[in-house]
Amino acid sequence: MKKMFVRAAVTFVSLLLLTAGCSQTAPNPASTGTADLTNKVNNIVAKAIPRFSTQMKGVSDSFDNVYYAAKGGNWALAKYMADLANNFMSPTQITKPQLYSLWASFDKANLAAGSPLDKALNSKDFSAFKTAYNDVISNCNSCHASQGFKYIQKVKAGAPVTNLNFSASSEPGDFH
Template sequence: MIAAIAAMLPPFNAGAQVNLPAGSTSTQLSDLMIALQFQHIKLWFAGKFSNWDLANYELRQIQINLRRAMPSPSESLRSSQATEQLQALDRAIQQKDGAAFAKAYSDITNGCNACHRASGFGSITIQVPANSPFSDQLFADQIAQGRALAHGACGLCHVISDSSMETPAFRFPAPSFSEIASRPSFSANDLRQLLTSNHRRVGPNQAMLKPKLVEYQIDAIVAFFETLQADRAR
């Protein structure tokens, strides 16, 4: 994939006057720009699908690589315009504001193109991505989806997230998800089997019916369950 994107970039002109960061080479700068392009794409789709944790992560990676690519004071993140654009993106992500995110993302994209032109690379123009090249990555917040699905499929009997806020409609003794996650003998595969079984005895007078879930919904609930296990292990 990297090779494909690199092949689409204009060839480097050895005779051109290009100001590179001190101690770097054109290859190192090109590698950083490719990484930034990937992160720029991932940031957009993370925000588009309201995966704010992922959007926050990608923005931090962009900030790190921008500092590496432009370490001189005149070109660095100390530029007031770039700083304002990045801060606007950060605010939108922290506030989980999709409209503000789209506006800030467009502004930072235009800022990137302005930097390219000022640096003699005006032929490189980036835009808001139309499609994701990352077919192996799910940009939706699978954990949040799993939490919501668990509430819908299991919340009648189980406390899913917060015992102080949740009151299951059926009060017979059903362990909370947190309690289930704390059991060393109960794995994510056990939960997957439980959610796909026709019936599962959970007590002498009770049976848990098979939830009407498709595979991607089960994957999401399992992802949420695994975060509960990880939280308890920390």
Template sequence: MKTFSLAKPAAVVIGAMALVGTVSLAGAQQPREGERPQPRLADLMQGAQVGHIKLWFAGKAGNWGLATYETKQLKTRLEDAAALYQSLPVNDVTTMAKPLDAISAAIAAKDRREFVRAYGELTAGCNSCHQSVKLGFIRMQTPAANPFSNQEFGAGKK
């Protein structure tokens, strides 16, 4: 019977870990003990992209509980981005507050028309920052289809 040897794969894994170690040492600042590692800006933005999609479908479905939740998630992510990456243009961060507040107000009033209007303003805010940091090729728009088929967006239980 052939015995299963771990020797080679383990060496490969350790080698790979050492490589990862050097790469991260050279790159980002190391988190102190008990501190969480700093998220990459692109990861925060991908989270914002998810929130932007989910917010739209929650609002469209009139699931105001979920819409409130996603608005908070989006706001927190943008605040984290601004706090962690202070090179981001301050104006473009603070101008996001207005459409986010308008969305919150539309949600509180359960006003779908106002929600749609404020959502357009929010999306324009995403794009205006991307333009001002020379990333105008990252263009957000109102999502056409919902990629999150494993989540029910309709208003159900609270």
């Protein structure tokens, strides 16, 4: 997903450069500096790339699914969904680099390999998983509060959000 995104972004920027180049009827190197063009392109790219809030919806949905996959014993799907959350945030490296770096540390500590949640999934320990899951929810909300969004409070979903077989039997090691 990350690779696809980078490829799409590169194609997009190349097209923009091409269009910008063609639309200049009387090129004047003195007044149309590269800085101007770079600014223009950055501006358009920043507007075109999904914003933090849009991507958070993906994080939230996959995080909801993690719970129901673990509950159903579809351990590989739970690991897949926990990993997916990070993919949603990738575009924000460009639009919100500072916030993205906060996200990246959060992901490492809360969802990625080696986190308490991931360890619980690896040992198929639903009780340890539930504790870790609730801790992650608090940490999601700490970031919201720290960013001025204390009114965005994540709660555990009452049901999964995607139509998948959450109780298909799988092993943690089936995830790749």
